[in-house]
Amino acid sequence: MDYQTIIAEEKNAVGYLTFNRPKQLNSFNEMMHKEVSSVLKTWAKDSNIRTVVISAEGRGFCAGQDLGDRVVDPHADAPDLGLSIETYYNPLIKLITEMPKPVICAVNGVAAGAGANIALACDIVIAAKSASFIQAFCRLGLVPDSGGTWFLPRLVGRAQAMGLAMLGDKIAAEQAVELGMIWQCVEDDQLKAEAEKMAEHLAKQPTFGLSLIKKAIHAAADNNLDDQLILERDLQRLAGRSSDYKEGVQAFMQKRTPEFKGC
Amino acid sequence: MALLKSTVVKSGVMLIELNRPEKRNALNNATLIELSELLQKLDIDPHVRSVVITGNLQCFAAGADLNELAALDVVSIQQDPRPKLWKKIDEFSKPLIMAVNGFAFGAGFELALHGDIVLTGENAQFALPEIGLGMLPGAGGTQRLARLVGQQLAMRWAMTGERVTAQTALQYGISSQVCPTALTVEYAIELAEKIARQAPLAIAVIKQSLKSIHEVTLSQGLKQERQHFVWLAATQDRQEGIKAFFEKRQPEFRGV
Numbered sequence: 001m002d003y004q005t006i007i008a009e010e011k012n013a014v015g016y017l018t019f020n021r022p023k024q025l026n027s028f029n030e031m032m033h034k035e036v037s038s039v040l041k042t043w044a045k046d047s048n049i050r051t052v053v054i055s056a057e058g059r060g061f062c063a064g065q066d067l068g069d070r071v072v073d074p075h076a077d078a079p080d081l082g083l084s085i086e087t088y089y090n091p092l093i094k095l096i097t098e099m100p101k102p103v104i105c106a107v108n109g110v111a112a113g114a115g116a117n118i119a120l121a122c123d124i125v126i127a128a129k130s131a132s133f134i135q136a137f138c139r140l141g142l143v144p145d146s147g148g149t150w151f152l153p154r155l156v157g158r159a160q161a162m163g164l165a166m167l168g169d170k171i172a173a174e175q176a177v178e179l180g181m182i183w184q185c186v187e188d189d190q191l192k193a194e195a196e197k198m199a200e201h202l203a204k205q206p207t208f209g210l211s212l213i214k215k216a217i218h219a220a221a222d223n224n225l226d227d228q229l230i231l232e233r234d235l236q237r238l239a240g241r242s243s244d245y246k247e248g249v250q251a252f253m254q255k256r257t258p259e260f261k262g263c
Numbered sequence: 264m265a266l267l268k269s270t271v272v273k274s275g276v277m278l279i280e281l282n283r284p285e286k287r288n289a290l291n292n293a294t295l296i297e298l299s300e301l302l303q304k305l306d307i308d309p310h311v312r313s314v315v316i317t318g319n320l321q322c323f324a325a326g327a328d329l330n331e332l333a334a335l336d337v338v339s340i341q342q343d344p345r346p347k348l349w350k351k352i353d354e355f356s357k358p359l360i361m362a363v364n365g366f367a368f369g370a371g372f373e374l375a376l377h378g379d380i381v382l383t384g385e386n387a388q389f390a391l392p393e394i395g396l397g398m399l400p401g402a403g404g405t406q407r408l409a410r411l412v413g414q415q416l417a418m419r420w421a422m423t424g425e426r427v428t429a430q431t432a433l434q435y436g437i438s439s440q441v442c443p444t445a446l447t448v449e450y451a452i453e454l455a456e457k458i459a460r461q462a463p464l465a466i467a468v469i470k471q472s473l474k475s476i477h478e479v480t481l482s483q484g485l486k487q488e489r490q491h492f493v494w495l496a497a498t499q500d501r502q503e504g505i506k507a508f509f510e511k512r513q514p515e516f517r518g519v
Contacts, residue, residue, distance in 0.1 A: 234443045 005032035007057070008039045013203040014196075015039070015049040022058025027066035028114065033088040040095045050203040050262050052099060053195055054122060055106035061131060064113025064146075081142070089114055089146045096121045097147075097218060100211035102202045106195035107131045107173070107182070117146035120155065123214060124198065125182035127173035128191040133181065138168045154221055155181045206244035207262030266294045269301060272452050275312035275459035277305055281324055288318045290370040291328035292344065299351035306355055309518070312459035312466075314355070315451045316378065317362035320444060324371030326392065349402045352377050356467055358458045362451035363387045364444050373402040376411070379470060381437060382451045383429045384444030389437065392424040410477050411436050462500035463518040 001008070007018040017039055019026035028036075043049045056062055065084070096103050096118070105122035112134040119125050119133070127133075135152070137144045144152065144165050152161035156179045164171065173185040186194045202210070212235040220228050239245055244260045251258030268280040279301065281288040288294075298316075305311045318324055335343060352374075361378030365386055372389045375381055391400045391408070399405065400421060409417035412435040420427060432438045442450045458466060468491035476484060495501050500516045507514035 231443075234446055238443060238445055 003035045003039075005029070006035045006039065010049060012200055013048060013050045014199040015043040015046075015052045016199075017043075017052065017054050019054075019056040019062055021066075022056075022060070024066055024068075025060035025063035025110065025112075026056045026058065026115070027063040028088070029066045029068075030088070033092065037088075037092060037095060040092075040099065044095065044099050044101075047207075047262065050101055050205075050207040051199045052101060052103045053106060053199045054096075054103065054118075055192075055195065056108055058109070060109040060115075061107045061111040062115025062118060063110065064115040064136070085145050092118065093121045093147045097214075100214075101207050102199075102210055102214070104195055104199055104202070106191055107133075108188075108191055110134065110170075112136045113144075114146040114148075117144060117148035117151060120151040120181065121147050124184075126184045126186060126191065126195050126198070127176060127182055128188040129173055129185055130188050131173040131185075133171045133173075133176050134168060135165045136168050138166055150221075152181075155179075204260060206242065206248065206260045208242050209239050209244060212239050266297050267301060271310075272315075273456040273459070275310065276452055276455040277311050277314045278448070278452060279314060279316045281316070281318045284319055284322070286328070287322045287325035287366065288371065289326055289328045290324050290374060291331055292348075295345060295348040295352075299348045302352055302355040302359075306357060311357065312463055313358040313360065313455040315360045315362055315448070315455050316374070317448050317451065318364065318367075318371075320364050320384070320386075322365040322371075323361075323363040323367040323387070324374055325366045326369030326371055329396075332398075345402070349373075349377075353403075356470065357463075358455065358466060358470060360451050360455050360458075362448045363389075363438070364447050366390075368392055369400065369404075370402055373400060373404045373407070375437075376403060376407040379473075380439055380454065381432075382440045382442055382447055382454065383432060383438045384447040385429050385441050386444045387429040387432065387438075387441075389427040389432055390424055391421045394422055395424050408437075460516070462498070462504060462514075462516040464498050464500060465495055468495065 003020075005019070005021050007016070007020050009016045009018075017036065019032070019036075021027065021029075021032060040052070043052055102124065103122045105119045105125045107119050107125060107127035108131060109128065110132050111119045113136045116133045116135060135144050135148060137148070143149065149161075149165065152164060155161075156164070160179055163169075171179070171181070173182070176182045177185045184194075216228070216231060216235055219231055223231065243263055244258075247260060248258050266282055268282045270278050270280075272278045279298070281290075281294065283289065283294065302314070305314060359377065359379050361375045361381045362383075363375050363381060364384035366388055367375045368388075368390045369392055372391055375389070391404050393400050393404070400408075405417060405421055408420070416435060419425065427437070429438070429441045433441050440450065472484070472488050472491055475487065479487065499519045500514075503516060504514045
């Protein structure tokens with residue numbers, strides 16, 4: 001399918017979603033929301049796609065909301081910012097966090113506002129050395145959205161989350177790794193290759209099992225230990241019935257490399 | 264194709280699956296007739312100790328059959344067999360467990376509310392969308408729901424048709440457990456089996472006693488409970504239960 005604001009490619013069981021409004025630093029407008037959501041929904045259901053990579057064209061990753069879309073006339077009534085969050089950003093974050101397969105984010109440049117938080121919603125974030133993260137919301141009198149206030153304290157702890165959200169400082173990729181905000185930081189010219197390597201590796205792993213890991217770790221944020229132990233029992237029960245589990249055990253016994261099918 | 268599939272899944276446990284997937288298990292008259300007749304049969308079958316009702320992974324039951332409803336005028340509604348069918352389901356005397364995955368809307372929600380115990384998958388969604396059709400829930404939806412969750416939420420849900428998630432249903436006592444969707448039926452069967460192993464006469468009066476709480480005052484209820492208690496003293500299963508406890512072994516209940 002042809003898209004105007006994104007590029008969607010499928011290769012070796014990996015779905016590559018690339019934001020493609022480089023002149024606007026890949027900020028979101030309505031069309032981009034619709035295209036992104038349509039692609040992610042398709043891949044969520046497509047068992048041939050076993051890993052998703054989100055990245056962007058140009059020097060930036062994503063500058064969040066395209067403010068050109070939100071004309072603020074000082075004399076008009078206050079806009080309803082909740083509406084676009086309810087309609088677009090919240091469903092997008094849920095699409096990423098509920099995607100039953102790994103979602104890698106390759107952050108190639110500045111990730112600001114909702115753009116930063118979309119990256120943080122992904123399962124594994126790799127950033128180029130020159131990339132940066134900014135919780136720019138506070139500078140406009142706004143609140144970090146797209147899950148920012150939920151992800152940040154869980155990733156970096158409350159003290160760092162408060163500092164990041166209230167000061168809105170730019171955090172370099174290396175510092176983001178030190179803070180525990182993202183998984184890895186690589187040389188700029190290595191980003192694409194590293195993300196692809198990781199994606200192709202994950203796309204050969206037990207996808208169903210990985211989806212259960214993702215589910216468990218997300219649930220842990222709300223569960224107490226007792227509930228989480230019960231959930232682990234349930235998920236392990238399901239995982240143990242997968243054909244990948246059988247294959248994994250057999251391959252181990254036969255001292256060969258397992259061939260996982262993802263189910 | 265049969266509207267219901269019924270299978271003995273464990274000793275004493277009957278699983279009933281609503282089986283009109285193409286109609287999202289809409290509860291038309293034929294389905295309700297089959298269900299109520301089946302339950303009447305199972306009620307007197309000594310081999311059946313507990314029953315699980317479920318739909319499929321995507322859908323428990325998505326409501327009544329709108330084509331049938333649309334055909335009813337005020338006269339034919341007077342002669343509608345459905346209230347009698349619902350009553351028969353309500354009168355089933357053995358433990359009835361609902362395993363709800365996916366949508367339980369309208370009549371589907373009301374059927375779930377007929378269960379003694381409800382388990383849901385995490386994808387379960389309840390709603391009373393009747394209001395959107397200019398109607399109200401007609402199979403106990405307003406009554407049973409309000410008694411479970413209170414007037415506030417029942418008003419809201421019945422007046423808006425808002426969807427209720429599995430977590431919310433658990434929180435307000437519509438269900439007693441949320442399971443990973445793929446395990447709901449299995450866990451419901453496990454629970455049904457656990458109950459099937461208990462003393463059937465005691466189970467029967469527990470159900471009776473608990474179902475009467477909305478019919479009688481507390482003092483009447485306590486009196487009835489006492490009568491049940493005394494009555495059970497005459498059963499052999501009670502003796503067996505106490506004996507097995509002292510002998511540190513599993514009791515063997517025979518329903519006598």
